[in-house]
Amino acid sequence: xxxxxxxxxxxxxxxxxxxxxxxxxxxxxxxxxxxxxxxxxxxxxxxxxxxxxxxxxxxxxxxxxxxxxxxxxxxxxxxxxxxxxxxxxxx
Numbered sequence: 225x226x227x228x229x230x231x232x233x234x235x236x237x238x239x240x241x242x243x244x245x246x247x248x249x250x251x252x253x254x255x256x257x258x259x260x261x262x263x264x265x266x267x268x269x270x271x272x273x274x275x276x277x278x279x280x281x282x283x284x285x286x287x288x289x290x291x292x293x294x295x296x297x298x299x300x301x302x303x304x305x306x307x308x309x310x311x312x313x314x315x
Contacts, residue, residue: 227267227295230295230296230299231265231267233294234274234276234289234294234301235265237301237304237307238263238276238278238307241307241310242261242263242278244311245258245259245310245311245314246261259278259279260278260279263276263278264276264277265277271291272291273288273290274288274289274293275288276289287306289306293306
């Protein structure tokens with residue numbers, strides 16, 4: 225049950241990131257940052273890694289978040305370097 229709270233939080237953060245990128249892309253004539261809103265995620269059981277599979281500019285990309293990056297009440301997922309790198313890369 226507790227794990228689902230953290231999974232939902234990661235899904236929310238990634239969905240927000242996608243929404244930001246896609247909304248900003250509407251104002252860019254080049255249109256470089258489109259990410260499909262349909263994406264998959266799963267947990268690698270052996271080390272509790274959260275994997276998000278996104279389609280960015282038509283290419284599938286897996287982003288892995290180690291347990292210490294996503295699991296726990298003290299984690300600030302909004303300050304996560306992988307989320308911020310995704311924003312920088314697409315904006």
